[in-house]
Amino acid sequence: MAASSLISLVCLVFTIFCLASMQVSASGVFELRFDRFQNELGRDAKGHCCDGFKTSSPSSSSGTGGRCSEACRTQFRVCLKHYQTSIDLSGVCTYGDFSTPVLGENSLDFSAAAANSSSSVNANKDNAANGYTVRLPFEFSWPGTFSLIIEAYHQSSNKTTGKVLVMQMATQRWMDSSNAWKADSYSDADGLHALNYSYRVKCDEHYYGDGCANLCRPRDDKFGHYTCSEPSGDKVCLPGWSGEYCSKAICLPGCHDEHGFCNDPNECLCKLGWQGKLCDQCIRYPGCLHGSCQQPWQCYCNEGWGGLFCNQDLNYCTNHKPCKNGGTCFNTGQGSYTCTCSAEYTGTDCELVKDDCTVIPCLNGGTCSGETNATCNCPTGFHGRRCETSTQQTCTDNPCLHGATCVDTTDKGYMCLCPDGFDGANCGHQVDDCAVNRCQNGGSCVDKVNGFKCICPAGFTGPLCQTDIDDCQTDNPCLNGGSCADLVNSFRCLCVPGFTGSLCQTNVDDCLTKPCSNGGQCHDLVNDFRCTCKPGFAGKDCSQEVNECSSRPCLNGATCIDRINEYKCVCPRGYSGLRCERSAAAAKLNATAPTVLGSASRLSNVPSDASLSVAQIVMIATISTAVPLIAIVSCVVIVCLKKRRQKEQMRSDEEARRQNEFASAPFHIIKHEGLCVRSPSARCCHGLCCSARH
Structure with a gap:
C-alpha cells in the first residue's frame, strides 16, 4: 500500500513539472x-x-x-x-x-x-x-x-x-x-x-x-522601450530608442561613434581624454600652452615653440615678424632678434626711409633734387621713385608669351603674333575649345591646346562618346537559358520560368510559399515542387486526410472511427481489444481452468513455511524491495516519454499550421481528378461551396 502511494506521488510531481514547462506559443x-x-x-x-x-x-x-x-x-x-x-x-x-x-x-x-x-x-x-x-x-x-x-x-x-x-x-x-x-x-x-x-x-x-x-507586450523599462503595432505585433521603438528590443539609446546627432556614448536619448557623454559637445576634441597634456593634440594627453608644439609644455619661443622672427619694408630678420635667441634693412630703409625694424640722393640714385637720366626727402625728376617715357619704369614696352622686353612672335611698331611699341590656341595682346589667354561642349551622352570636355578631349561616362565610347557599349557583345552572361538585354553600362537577364537572379543563376524555391499542408515536407523542383506527406495525409499538397478505416480493421461488427494517422474501434457488447478481436466468453473459459488434486501422502511431502532456508528469506526480501523501485522508475520513464512525445507533436503541429498558413493562397479551391488545386475562376468543389480569399 505504501509503495503504491509513493508511485502515485512521484507520477503527480513529474506531471506538474512537465505541465509547468509548457508554454503557449x-x-x-x-x-x-x-x-x-x-x-x-x-x-x-x-x-x-x-x-x-x-x-x-x-x-x-x-x-x-x-x-x-x-x-x-x-x-x-x-x-x-x-x-x-x-x-x-x-x-x-x-x-x-x-x-x-x-x-x-x-x-x-x-x-x-x-x-x-x-x-x-x-x-x-x-x-x-x-x-x-x-x-x-x-x-x-x-x-x-x-x-x-x-x-x-x-x-x-x-x-x-x-x-x-x-x-x-x-x-x-x-x-x-x-x-x-x-x-x-x-x-x-x-x-x-x-x-x-x-x-x-x-x-x-x-x-x-x-x-x-x-x-508582444508593450514596455518602457530597462529591458526595452517599445509599443506593439497593429495588426502584426511588431515592436515599435519609442522616440530616442533603437535595437531589436529598443534598449539602445540614440545619442545626440553627430556624437562621435568611438569617443562618445549615451545612456539616455539625445545625450553625448565623452570617454576619458575627449571633450566637446560631440566628443570629437582631444584633451591636451595639462599645462600645454602653444601646442595641439591628435590623441588625448599629447602636446605637439606649434611652429616656433618648444619645451615640454610648448612655452619656449624658439622663432621670434616667425611668430612676430618685426622687420618692416622687406627687412631680413635673424633670431638671436631668448626672444631677441636683429633686422638687416635694404639700402632705402634704416632703423631697428627698418621702419625709417633714407632720403639721401647718394643712397637712392636716379636711373634712366633722372635728376635728384633735395638733400632730405630727395626725389628723382624722370625724363619722358619713364616713371617711378628712381625713374626705373618705362612707360612703353618694346620687343626687347619680351612681352609675348607662349612662343608668340614679337614685332616692333611705332605707335604701340610692339605687336604679338599668337600661335594656334592662344589670343590676347600678349598671347597670354588660351582659347577654350570646350566653350561649346560637343561631347555626347553626358561626356565631360577637357580643354587642350588647340583641341579638346571627351571623358566618356561608363557605358559609352568614341571621340565624342557617341557609341553605346554593347554589354551583351561577349559570351551570353545569362545562365540557365536566360536571354541578355543590353542596357546603358549594364545588361538585364530575361530568365526562363523556374529561375531568377541577376544572371538567372538561382533556381526559384517553390517551397518558400510552404504549399505543403498538415506538416508535409516540401522538396523544391525546377518550376515545381513535391510534398512528402506526414503519416495520415496524402495528395499534391498533403491536404487529403487518409481514411484509416477504409481497410475495415475492426472485427466482429465493430464501428471504426477515423482519426489522423490512426483509428479507433468501438466494440459491440461482448468484445474487446484494439480491433475487438477478443470475446468475453473465451476469456471466461480460460479463467476457469480445472484444479489438480493430490493425495494425502503427496501433500504431506510439501515443505512447510517453517522449513524455509535463510537464502530463500533473503531472496523474498530482495524481491519485495526491488519490485516497488522498478515500478517507480518505470512510471518516471513513461511520464518523460509521454512528455517528449507531446513536445514533438506540438512542434510538428506548429510547423504544419505554419505551412497551412502559407499554403492558404488567395485563390478558390477546386477538386480535379482527386487532387485539390488552386484556381482563380473556381466557384465550388463537387457541390461544396468554395471560399475566396479577400
Whole structure:
C-alpha cells in the first residue's frame, strides 16, 4: 500500500513539472454568431414534422405541404476542424465543438434569442443585439483555412425520443485574425431551412498576426522601450530608442561613434581624454600652452615653440615678424632678434626711409633734387621713385608669351603674333575649345591646346562618346537559358520560368510559399515542387486526410472511427481489444481452468513455511524491495516519454499550421481528378461551396 502511494506521488510531481514547462506559443478564439434561422413549416431534415402533424393547407410558398401542428424545439451544434478537401461529417472536431441549449421554436431571430439566453462556458452575450455568439478558444497558430459544420436539432420534450436532425451544413473557409465579422448564409435544396451567420477569429491580448502567433507586450523599462503595432505585433521603438528590443539609446546627432556614448536619448557623454559637445576634441597634456593634440594627453608644439609644455619661443622672427619694408630678420635667441634693412630703409625694424640722393640714385637720366626727402625728376617715357619704369614696352622686353612672335611698331611699341590656341595682346589667354561642349551622352570636355578631349561616362565610347557599349557583345552572361538585354553600362537577364537572379543563376524555391499542408515536407523542383506527406495525409499538397478505416480493421461488427494517422474501434457488447478481436466468453473459459488434486501422502511431502532456508528469506526480501523501485522508475520513464512525445507533436503541429498558413493562397479551391488545386475562376468543389480569399 505504501509503495503504491509513493508511485502515485512521484507520477503527480513529474506531471506538474512537465505541465509547468509548457508554454503557449499562440492564443485566440474563433467566434461564430447566429443571426437568423428560418424553418417556417417546422420540418426536420427529411421533410417530416418535428412533432405533431401537417396541417391541411400550405402556409408557405414552398409547396411542400402545410405547417406542422407542433413547433420544432431548436438547438444547434457547431463543429470546427482542420481544413479537409472532403469534409468528414462524423469525424473528430479537431479545433473544438459546442452544443447550445434549446434557443427557440421554428424560425428564430437570434438577436432576441441571444439577449434572453444565459451564458455558458463557450457561449456568451457578446454583441447580443446582433446575434447569439459561440466562442471556441484555441492555443495554437491559427492556420487560416478551416472546415465548419453547423447542425440544427429538434430536442424533443420526450426523453425517450432523443434529438432529431433538422438541418446540416458543412463548408470550407479561409480567414485570418480580425475584429471584423464576416457574414455568410446557407439554405438547403428544398428551401425548407435557411441560416444566416457570421464568424471571425480574434487574437487574445498581447497576441498579434494573422495566426495570433506573435507575442508582444508593450514596455518602457530597462529591458526595452517599445509599443506593439497593429495588426502584426511588431515592436515599435519609442522616440530616442533603437535595437531589436529598443534598449539602445540614440545619442545626440553627430556624437562621435568611438569617443562618445549615451545612456539616455539625445545625450553625448565623452570617454576619458575627449571633450566637446560631440566628443570629437582631444584633451591636451595639462599645462600645454602653444601646442595641439591628435590623441588625448599629447602636446605637439606649434611652429616656433618648444619645451615640454610648448612655452619656449624658439622663432621670434616667425611668430612676430618685426622687420618692416622687406627687412631680413635673424633670431638671436631668448626672444631677441636683429633686422638687416635694404639700402632705402634704416632703423631697428627698418621702419625709417633714407632720403639721401647718394643712397637712392636716379636711373634712366633722372635728376635728384633735395638733400632730405630727395626725389628723382624722370625724363619722358619713364616713371617711378628712381625713374626705373618705362612707360612703353618694346620687343626687347619680351612681352609675348607662349612662343608668340614679337614685332616692333611705332605707335604701340610692339605687336604679338599668337600661335594656334592662344589670343590676347600678349598671347597670354588660351582659347577654350570646350566653350561649346560637343561631347555626347553626358561626356565631360577637357580643354587642350588647340583641341579638346571627351571623358566618356561608363557605358559609352568614341571621340565624342557617341557609341553605346554593347554589354551583351561577349559570351551570353545569362545562365540557365536566360536571354541578355543590353542596357546603358549594364545588361538585364530575361530568365526562363523556374529561375531568377541577376544572371538567372538561382533556381526559384517553390517551397518558400510552404504549399505543403498538415506538416508535409516540401522538396523544391525546377518550376515545381513535391510534398512528402506526414503519416495520415496524402495528395499534391498533403491536404487529403487518409481514411484509416477504409481497410475495415475492426472485427466482429465493430464501428471504426477515423482519426489522423490512426483509428479507433468501438466494440459491440461482448468484445474487446484494439480491433475487438477478443470475446468475453473465451476469456471466461480460460479463467476457469480445472484444479489438480493430490493425495494425502503427496501433500504431506510439501515443505512447510517453517522449513524455509535463510537464502530463500533473503531472496523474498530482495524481491519485495526491488519490485516497488522498478515500478517507480518505470512510471518516471513513461511520464518523460509521454512528455517528449507531446513536445514533438506540438512542434510538428506548429510547423504544419505554419505551412497551412502559407499554403492558404488567395485563390478558390477546386477538386480535379482527386487532387485539390488552386484556381482563380473556381466557384465550388463537387457541390461544396468554395471560399475566396479577400
